[in-house]
Amino acid sequence: MSVCTQYYPDEPTAPVVKTSAVPGPESVKELESLGKVFDARPAYFMADYEKSKGNYIVDADGNTYLDLYAQIASIALGYNNPKLIEAAKSPEMIRALVDRPALGNFPSKDLTPILQKILKFAPKGQDKIWSGLSGADANELAFKAAFMYYRAKERGYNKDFSSEENVSVMKNAQPGSPHLAVLSFKKAFHGRLFASGSTTCSKPIHKLDFPAFEWPHAEYPHYQFPLTENDAANRAEDDRCLKIVEHLITSWSIPVAALIIEPIQSEGGDNHASKYFLQSLRDLTLKHGVVYIVDEVQTGVGATGKAWCHEWADIQPPVDLVTFSKKFQSAGYFFHDPLFVPNKPYRQFNTWCGEPARMIIAGAIAQEVQDQNLSAQCARVGDYLFGKLEALQSQYPEKFQRLRGQGRGTFIAWDLPSGAERDALLKSLKLKGCNVGGCAELSVRLRPTLSFEEKHADIFVDALSKAVAEI
Amino acid sequence: MSVCTQYYPDEPTAPVVKTSAVPGPESVKELESLGKVFDARPAYFMADYEKSKGNYIVDADGNTYLDLYAQIASIALGYNNPKLIEAAKSPEMIRALVDRPALGNFPSKDLTPILQKILKFAPKGQDKIWSGLSGADANELAFKAAFMYYRAKERGYNKDFSSEENVSVMKNAQPGSPHLAVLSFKKAFHGRLFASGSTTCSKPIHKLDFPAFEWPHAEYPHYQFPLTENDAANRAEDDRCLKIVEHLITSWSIPVAALIIEPIQSEGGDNHASKYFLQSLRDLTLKHGVVYIVDEVQTGVGATGKAWCHEWADIQPPVDLVTFSKKFQSAGYFFHDPLFVPNKPYRQFNTWCGEPARMIIAGAIAQEVQDQNLSAQCARVGDYLFGKLEALQSQYPEKFQRLRGQGRGTFIAWDLPSGAERDALLKSLKLKGCNVGGCAELSVRLRPTLSFEEKHADIFVDALSKAVAEI
Incomplete structure (x- = not known):
């Protein structure tokens, strides 16, 4: 057919x-x-x-x-x-466009079924979602989730903020605005806003003249191809890069709260990471209490032969956060651990909390990718x-x-x-x-x-x- | 009627x-x-x-x-x-939804007329636009424009980057990633991503646990009401706050490249800024070479009795960048000085460069606000x-x-x-x-x-x- x-x-x-x-x-x-x-x-x-x-x-x-x-x-x-044209003409879509809800405060009756449709397409091991607007936005929202999770672990999930935190944060100072880092990789591309831009390391033109956080970039493995003929050399390359990752996590001047990686670096040159490398990062992130974020913005939604590229690596236990955008049209992150829902409402929040019009399109795409295999x-x-x-x-x-x-x-x-x-x-x-x-x-x-x-x-x-x- | x-x-x-x-x-x-x-x-x-x-x-x-x-x-x-329902059902909208263009690389024939409709509604003195997705995104894009403008003035608009800049930026280090600040105000709300979040200063819950840039917050005037009965006290309050602004610009540990202000601080308590205060900020920003950004995300689009709230202040010469979102549904910034277009393409850039579906809605809103006065x-x-x-x-x-x-x-x-x-x-x-x-x-x-x-x-x-x- x-x-x-x-x-x-x-x-x-x-x-x-x-x-x-x-x-x-x-x-x-x-x-x-x-x-x-x-x-x-x-x-x-x-x-x-x-x-x-x-x-x-x-x-x-x-x-x-x-x-x-x-x-x-x-x-x-x-x-x-034609399936997307149908979705674009649906009454839910008209409502989403003309009565755009602030989804956090005034969610629509339409929202739950839309999310359920999207979640049927979630990566294995993930069953919850938070919504954003673009790949950069999705990654920064994931960073926020990671930072809150990391600090909650230090502080105690249900413990309240100290008065020192409440005062210092209004001055953009520690401890309320903590010095914490996201570790990414050389040649990575995670977006062009300021925090996502600090994790991006593809080309100078993407970053020049913008203030950045002093966050570290590890080395991403550079394999010899074809992979099947270069097993030993590529395994040695994985081990070399894993050592750098662990060294940066344990020695960087700022505590590393999260690690973000593309399973295939796309903008940075279509650099592949092996199953061994991605699984070893799971081991390292668990060992050092670092949140593991996989950026599926470009690799996601079927093109690699799986719904989500990192599913090829069968990472166990599943990674903490998976970000998406681009081909899915909607953006955001999938997760499974309820501790990534912040301890109080309004901490992961903004006016729109996502774009329902694009969520409807994402649902239609997910449905069609599944229906047509x-x-x-x-x-x-x-x-x-x-x-x-x-x-x-x-x-x-x-x-x-x-x-x-x-x-x-x-x-x-x-x-x-x-x-x-x-x-x-x-x-x-x-x-x-x-x-x-x-x-x-x-x-x-x-x-x-x-x-x-x-x-x-x-x-x-x-x-x-x-x-x-x-x- | x-x-x-x-x-x-x-x-x-x-x-x-x-x-x-x-x-x-x-x-x-x-x-x-x-x-x-x-x-x-x-x-x-x-x-x-x-x-x-x-x-x-x-x-x-x-x-x-x-x-x-x-x-x-x-x-x-x-x-x-009904006018928005009409726009939502238009063939341009269907195309925007199902064939979402990367507007920078593959703009649609539909784009120019849509932008012209939006620009007919631009604040006085502004005639160009760059598009984003939300208020936070709009402000961060404006910061990027401001930082590039500021560094171009220092370096020379057409001068190339030094090799030192090209190397250091890939390490998130100076001079390629310069230490530059955006000055905002106490009780300000400009969004909740990391750079916009550093300018936001409304409530601790909006910011706690997130790393921030060490950017300064000046004092926003706190008036006595009714305004007409408190001229002298409020003028003194303006002068007190203006002194703080100038002091921060000239003394902050990081050079202040831009200033961002809401003409009425909304999330922060509906604090009003006078015509005198907003005009004096123009004088100060010109004196010290600081980019002047007005955040009209909440105040824009008619509700204050003018299309854009800062038009009440008739600021001369016009401010540099005006950001918008919320009621306009589309987001981004208006500007007029061509030097705010970066010297090279791909510096202010991302996959989508805006959301055409929301631009169509914005155009329909602008048209209706004008038609119905x-x-x-x-x-x-x-x-x-x-x-x-x-x-x-x-x-x-x-x-x-x-x-x-x-x-x-x-x-x-x-x-x-x-x-x-x-x-x-x-x-x-x-x-x-x-x-x-x-x-x-x-x-x-x-x-x-x-x-x-x-x-x-x-x-x-x-x-x-x-x-x-x-x-």
């Missing part, structure tokens, strides 16, 4: 690029007008979502691209998906695509270095010898009708939607083999 | 409370179920938005309240407003209501202390002698069918929607006079 045929009978059958450059003249004109009121410099082109369908995005010039970037890895089911489809299509890329790799080993993502669905990446060649490849692919993104300095990352099929993989590989031959 | 008659011909004519306690039994039951997966402790009741209409919110027990709190001051036009209506209804409250004040001077908001539309507040009496009054009002919120320790704050009319004021004042007589 083909999901695409079912969803998108009128999806284009192939990409078409009519303009000699991208963005084309109409996009350029419209971006100029947008640029007068909004920073439009990062725009690839002006998109026409009315005409986009399934795996294909259309621009203002009528160019039609097979989309393997999908709004920076944020479209789960493809463009103009789209994670399994990603696993299957990913294997097919990976095989094709291995064939290209043996033809052009220089242009397909460190090919990674085997057995991780369509969540695939590889390196070019230089940033210039990577950029040239992405540009050439665009002119051949494939919208593809990069990450880190040298990598191409594939992030198609979950409705990507073998036929799309064929179109992409065809364009890719031509583009590679050219550069 | 009555806006309510036009909008809400089938709005209830009076509140009805059928249960002997609020929340009633059905709310309690449903909140218990919600509480298993979501922190429902702060809930007032379980709301039924399907049945809510105009100025009336209905709960799961069928109680109908006249709503003067309006989702923590976040509903502009009343429940199930709802700011002027708020001014008129506010004057009417204020007169009634003054009458009650002369009857119960103890229960109506520091009555404030004269000439500021329906943005009205007063103090009770104690927190216990304030809480008792709010509870009694709820049982009489009026949903009203508090702020700070002693205050009642009125935050009805812009469709609140004289007839609603009459109903409220009737309930209030009974409730006051009882406590």
Whole structure:
């Protein structure tokens, strides 16, 4: 059964690029007008979502691209998906949009069923949720939960704040505003607000000129590929990095309350962490009383062949907090330990406490991924695509270095010898009708939607083999 | 012409409370179920938005309240407003919901007209926008803009980063991660993330256990009311506070890059700042090269009798950044100086760069406020209501202390002698069918929607006079 045929009978059958450059003249004109009121410099082109369908995005010039970037890895089911259109037209959605509730103070009767639908899709071992608005927001809310949990353990969960805490906190001073750290990893990306930005360590441009907390970055393992042929070296690399993590936890100038990690560092270059590494972090965090947060903002929702990427590692006991956003459209964190509900109300709180309109979309996405078994489809299509890329790799080993993502669905990446060649490849692919993104300095990352099929993989590989031959 | 008659011909004519306690039994039951997966402790009741209409919110027990709190001051036009329902059903909205664009990389053809509609409602002197997701997010994005601007002035707008900056920033260290501060005010509320939380100074519970930046809080003027009878004392209070501001700017251990202020501190107790104070801050910020940010998250969008509250102060030259959220549904900041666009793309950036679904709602709200002249209506209804409250004040001077908001539309507040009496009054009002919120320790704050009319004021004042007589 083909999901695409079912969803998108009128999806284009192939990409078409009519303009000699991208963005084309109409996009350029419209971006100029947008640029007068909004920073439009990062725009690839002006998109026409009315005409986009399934795996294909259309621009203002009528160019039609097979989309393997999908709004920076944020479209789960493809463009103009009928199930999402149905959700968008539902009476619950209209209410969520026009009567946006302050969900903490005046929750809607609609909320419980929406959350239950989302929680049916929660990572194994997690059964509660707190809602935010974006990946950065989700991570910062998780940090708040972690800090409250950490201090409650020190203080006693039901013990009240001291008057010294109540006074000092109003001056942003200790002990009410404690010096506590979140440990993250080099090349990590967890968002661009101030606390999330302090854990992000991908590129200087993401962080320059912003004050940061003095929080530590450990080393994330850098594996040799293919993984199956480099077991010993990669295990040694894991152990090297684990030592650094433990050293930082025990020696950093500020107590480390939490650790946050992406199971695959995405923005930072599609760096994978092994099952052994992720499980060992569980052991270390338990040993040292550190909250374990897994950031599934980019890796979550099916593309790796499981609903949540860290499920591949079967971490036991389950991690403490799992953050999500992007392809799930809604954002927040899953958890299971009731001690992560703060001891008093209004401590984890804000006006909206989430976005019900996006929660409805998340519920519809979760339902469809489950109904259509789209994670399994990603696993299957990913294997097919990976095989094709291995064939290209043996033809052009220089242009397909460190090919990674085997057995991780369509969540695939590889390196070019230089940033210039990577950029040239992405540009050439665009002119051949494939919208593809990069990450880190040298990598191409594939992030198609979950409705990507073998036929799309064929179109992409065809364009890719031509583009590679050219550069 | 009555806006309510036009909008809400089938709005209830009076509140009805059928249960002997609020929340009633059905709310309690449903909140218990919600509480298993979501922190429902702060809930007032379980709301039924399907049945809510105009100025009336209905709960799961069928109680109908006249709503003067309006989702923590976040509903502009009343429940199930027909113009917003129209916007919610529009093809642009469906696209925004199902094909959520990464607005920075793949902006939609729909975006420019949406932004133009929003910008028609921008505060005087502002003509550009950057978009966020919530009040806290808007303020932190404004801080980022301010820090980049401040460092660009020091470095030279077009000068590149030094290698020392590029290296140190990856360690969260100076000079790449500079020590810079945002100055805010005691009792301020600017959100609850980590940087916004460092500027928030309302209640310990909002901040306890979270690391904070060591940023300073100046004193916000504490006036005597009525303002017209206390000119000299209040001017002296302004001058006292201005001295503190200047002292902190020139002496704080970390350079002060920006100042953020609410024209009326809302969460912190409805503390008003005079035209003289707000203008003098402009003079001080210019003198010392500090970015001037006005937080209009709660005060914006008509309720004070102007589109934006700080327009009452006619600050010249206009402030640098104006942040918004809540009643506008969309969030972000307005600005005018092109130097607040960072020198390189991708510095002020994230996956979504705003929420187009909420921008569409914001555009529809802006249009309607302008078409129906709802700011002027708020001014008129506010004057009417204020007169009634003054009458009650002369009857119960103890229960109506520091009555404030004269000439500021329906943005009205007063103090009770104690927190216990304030809480008792709010509870009694709820049982009489009026949903009203508090702020700070002693205050009642009125935050009805812009469709609140004289007839609603009459109903409220009737309930209030009974409730006051009882406590």
